[in-house]
Amino acid sequence: MNQKFNIENDKIDSGFSAPNNYFNELEVAIQNRISQPQKVSFFNRYKYALSGVATCIIGLSLWLLQPQKSSTTIAPQQTLDYAMYINDNIEEFDEELIYESYAEASNTTSARAAEDEVYSSYLIDNDIDENTLMDEL
Amino acid sequence: MKVWTDKELLEKFRQPETRNYGFNLIVQSYTQRIYWHVRRMVIDHDDANDLTQDIFIKIWKGLDGFNEDSKLFTWIYRIATNECITFLNKKRKRFFIPIVNIENDLAHSLESSTHYTGDEIQLKLQKALLTLPEKQRMVFNMKYFDELKYEEIAEITGTSVGALKASYHLASKKIEEILNKD
Known part of the structure; x- marks a missing residue:
């Protein structure tokens, strides 16, 4: 081909064709x-x-198959953290406990004495004999 | 034969007593344009025939929801364009054909088709078009063969006019290069 092809100037048809009477048949179809x-x-x-039933089955299966979790279960990492915290603060814990126990015991004794x-x-004041009272009770 | 405006066609379709008649008028007005649009993309006549029918079934089902945000013709073209892209993607997946080979497959269909009567230069143009990326080929077809305006193509494809101009320019240059090679 000697002539340079230019898409804007040289219009080329697509070259496709359809069977005879095709478009009338297509409209009818x-x-x-x-x-x-x-x-x-x-x-x-x-x-x-069906999708509702499938969802229910899947949900029920997951619920039945999953291992029952205990609410008191503590993750190993949590246990380790607690142990480290107590170890670091053991003296403070001891002192606190002693003071608290002492305070509680003192209060109880004084309250009972009162x-x-x-x-x-x-x-x-009412001239009651304690032994007589105990017998009556 | 009377040329119906989109407004008239929609009015006929929306009246219960003229609904079928209105749709038949839409089919008459658009079948040829849609068939050729599809045919240039999928190449094979039987595929284009099936797809065109499916497209009009979709139009029939969706026309009640058409709220005239765009022209009827761009809405129909958009459905057709999407169907073509879906069809080519499905074909690619069905045969596990990589992107390069489906175009070879289409070129082969072109040569062996009994409904392709193009001469040497037309065949060469179609083969050159098959080397373009799918969407670029679509844009080129709409601009070159359907002679749509960039604004109309933009509405159909949801792409900016600037991007379409660039796409068409690149496609044109590539095709000219291929056609001028020999």
């Missing part, structure tokens, strides 16, 4: 397909119900 009742497959008809005192005063 389209109209026939539209006028036919659409066949709905079993899956399409029940697809929403109660006993009130009880004895009441018996004396």
